[in-house]
Amino acid sequence: MSSPTGGDPRPEIHRTAQGDWVVVGRRCRACAEPVAYAWPRCPACAAAVEAAHFGPRGTVWSSTVVRIAVPGHTPPYSLAYVDLDDGPRVLAHVAGDEPAPIGRPAWLVGTSDAGDLQVEVDR
Amino acid sequence: MSASVAVAGVGTSHFGRQPERDLVALAWDAVREAFDDAGVEAVDAVWVGTVFAPAGVAQRVLRAMGITGVPIITVENACASGTTAFVEAHEAVRTGRYGRVLALGLEQMSTAFSGAITPETTDPEGRAGLAMPAMYAMSAARYLHSGAATAEQLAAVSVKNHAHAVHNPRAQYSGRYTVVEVLASRMIADPLTLLQCCPTSDGAAAAVLTAATGGAGEVVVRSAALRSGAPWNHRSPHVWGHDVVADTARDALTAAGLDAATDVDVVEVHDAFTIGEIVTTEALGLVPPGDGGKAAAGGVTALGGAHPVNPSGGLLSRGHPLGATGLAQLAEISWQLRGRCGARQVDGARLGLVETMGGGVSVLDGNSCVVTVLEAR
Ligand SMILES: [Zn+2]
Numbered sequence: 001m002s003s004p005t006g007g008d009p010r011p012e013i014h015r016t017a018q019g020d021w022v023v024v025g026r027r028c029r030a031c032a033e034p035v036a037y038a039w040p041r042c043p044a045c046a047a048a049v050e051a052a053h054f055g056p057r058g059t060v061w062s063s064t065v066v067r068i069a070v071p072g073h074t075p076p077y078s079l080a081y082v083d084l085d086d087g088p089r090v091l092a093h094v095a096g097d098e099p100a101p102i103g104r105p106a107w108l109v110g111t112s113d114a115g116d117l118q119v120e121v122d123r
Numbered sequence: 124m125s126a127s128v129a130v131a132g133v134g135t136s137h138f139g140r141q142p143e144r145d146l147v148a149l150a151w152d153a154v155r156e157a158f159d160d161a162g163v164e165a166v167d168a169v170w171v172g173t174v175f176a177p178a179g180v181a182q183r184v185l186r187a188m189g190i191t192g193v194p195i196i197t198v199e200n201a202c203a204s205g206t207t208a209f210v211e212a213h214e215a216v217r218t219g220r221y222g223r224v225l226a227l228g229l230e231q232m233s234t235a236f237s238g239a240i241t242p243e244t245t246d247p248e249g250r251a252g253l254a255m256p257a258m259y260a261m262s263a264a265r266y267l268h269s270g271a272a273t274a275e276q277l278a279a280v281s282v283k284n285h286a287h288a289v290h291n292p293r294a295q296y297s298g299r300y301t302v303v304e305v306l307a308s309r310m311i312a313d314p315l316t317l318l319q320c321c322p323t324s325d326g327a328a329a330a331v332l333t334a335a336t337g338g339a340g341e342v343v344v345r346s347a348a349l350r351s352g353a354p355w356n357h358r359s360p361h362v363w364g365h366d367v368v369a370d371t372a373r374d375a376l377t378a379a380g381l382d383a384a385t386d387v388d389v390v391e392v393h394d395a396f397t398i399g400e401i402v403t404t405e406a407l408g409l410v411p412p413g414d415g416g417k418a419a420a421g422g423v424t425a426l427g428g429a430h431p432v433n434p435s436g437g438l439l440s441r442g443h444p445l446g447a448t449g450l451a452q453l454a455e456i457s458w459q460l461r462g463r464c465g466a467r468q469v470d471g472a473r474l475g476l477v478e479t480m481g482g483g484v485s486v487l488d489g490n491s492c493v494v495t496v497l498e499a500r
Binding site: 063071 | 245250252257268313314315485486487
């Protein structure tokens with residue numbers, strides 16, 4: 001059993017002056033790879049990266065509903081991989097206990113009570 | 124200097140929930156059998172694969188059976204830890220670094236977790252609650268959405284592997300299930316139901332590797348390839364894990380001098396969840412892209428089919444003690460190539476392949492994957 005150590009590894013999000021939620025990540029200066037995390041180098045090519053914002057809009061790549069007990073989360077809970085427009089694939093929570101429809105638009109709406117990235121999905 | 128390497132002997136414990144048996148007892152079952160099988164009483168070095176066992180476990184376990192003083196190296200590569208130990212042991216013998224090496228995998232899951240593996244909270248997606256079943260469920264949902272498989276085809280993998288395990292006395296679970304029963308079992312992570320998920324297992328498995336002697340019937344290693352995953356993200360054309368398996372398989376098949384995985388007679392793959400076997404059979408090239416589900420439902424990958432997959436029952440039925448799994452797969456293929464598998468024997472099997480992959484590190488297409496090809500001389 002592991003307990004949280006160090007900083008929170010989940011993507012950092014930020015609310016813009018326009019009121020949109022965006023992921024504060026990195027973009028590779030060499031290959032333009034978008035990354036949802038503040039990592040020191042590009043995971044695809046190891047080149048230098050620079051700060052970049054991604055979102056709020058994207059598309060549901062896949063989804064599931066977790067129905068087993070997981071520490072820190074209360075089942076059932078709905079998860080989706082969302083490909084942010086011109087941005088990285090991020091794992092996000094979706095309100096409710098139905099699988100998010102794949103291929104539908106989604107957008108970041110902040111974080112859940114547990115501190116997880118949260119999206120709303122256009123069903 | 125490189126020598127042809129033989130799998131001189133293999134052994135395993137029983138697989139299942141056995142919290143009353145400690146890792147020494149489980150490992151001794153595997154090592155004693157492998158030593159007896161190989162006709163040896165000592166080795167020059169040991170590689171041990173385990174994921175959740177405590178620090179120092181390898182030396183603690185091995186000293187209880189008098190294996191001391193020799194180099195003992197512990198490796199962790201998620202579900203491929205056991206096969207990673209095998210790859211390293213193989214390379215040590217091939218290059219002449221050691222003459223006789225033991226590869227040992229061990230894991231006691233029942234005492235480490237009360238249910239499914241707890242996601243790693245220092246990983247972003249683990250912290251967000253992406254348990255392993257959910258990670259595979261994402262692939263399964265994507266397959267269903269794109270029409271690459273049906274729910275019934277997913278279930279058919281479980282039906283097949285549970286039926287195979289009926290003939291494996293070491294398996295944790297076995298039985299004659301129907302597709303309807305598999306689909307009706309409790310939902311774990313949509314669309315994966317309980318009978319589509321590997322159980323919590325304790326066990327150990329071992330192999331003794333030596334330079335090949337050239338004797339008739341000897342099982343030799345044609346190739347052993349290991350990779351870690353590249354980034355897996357919005358750019359990836361396939362579901363999680365497909366590409367690392369495909370890349371590692373290409374390495375292993377090329378090194379073995381084979382044109383395709385369809386040249387082998389029997390295969391053990393990483394079916395931690397039903398979708399895993401479907402994706403893997405496609406990634407290996409054992410079946411055409413998009414045919415993994417059809418192959419399972421149509422008997423192509425069943426015993427008696429054109430490309431039998433997981434005659435042991437696989438992880439779904441034999442069980443999945445993480446670090447031990449890769450060597451349990453190797454033991455099965457060794458027995459298959461020596462014609463020792465009784466009612467689950469693939470007739471005339473001469474070439475076999477093992478694939479293990481695993482890991483839930485976010486953004487990566489698997490922590491690691493091993494593909495190895497064995498041949499009976
Ligand atoms: Zn880059």
